[in-house]
Amino acid sequence: MGGKAPISFVSHQDNTNIRNNETPFCMMFGTEAVLPIEVTQPTARVEGYDATTNADSVCLNKDLLEEKRHTAHSHNLQNKQCVSCFYNARIKARNLQLGDWVMKEVIPLPTALRPTWEGPYQIIEVVSPDTFYLKNKDGDMA
Known part of the structure; x- marks a missing residue:
């Protein structure tokens, strides 16, 4: 060797x-x-x-x-x-307000290659700081 x-x-x-x-x-x-x-x-x-x-x-x-x-x-x-x-x-808190466009999490979480978020949705009413009524881009309530 x-x-x-x-x-x-x-x-x-x-x-x-x-x-x-x-x-x-x-x-x-x-x-x-x-x-x-x-x-x-x-x-x-x-x-x-x-x-x-x-x-x-x-x-x-x-x-x-x-x-x-x-x-x-x-x-x-x-x-x-x-x-x-x-x-x-490094997290920056952001408060959502009336008129903001957001994505909604799919529950239960999808399997395989399906997306875990859907949207976009617009906030049309704030019920509480973490609860909102949403509508999609066609104007239908979500």
Whole structure:
């Protein structure tokens, strides 16, 4: 084999969660998985394996698993809150008034490739801030 190592040896993606720095396998079982490539091409982690200390470490990891899951859940909630704040900061509220042209949502939502909105409709009467009487472009009530 020449000077370059095969691509599978050079790069490895373990789907580590950016927020909590844990892999899905670790979040489920409380310990990291050993990849098949690490068995054939030993790494420092595999070479440093000791069966007696490993049993103690596995027990400790299982004890701390609930705490890891709680921390990951807290990070996920915090991330959702940040995304929500980012989105809501860019929303501009617009009050609809008499005479505005709007699109109406199709309920129940259509399947396949049918549109989810229909219209345009003109607001002809405001019943409450979020309730309107509409008419289509032909003048028929909707």
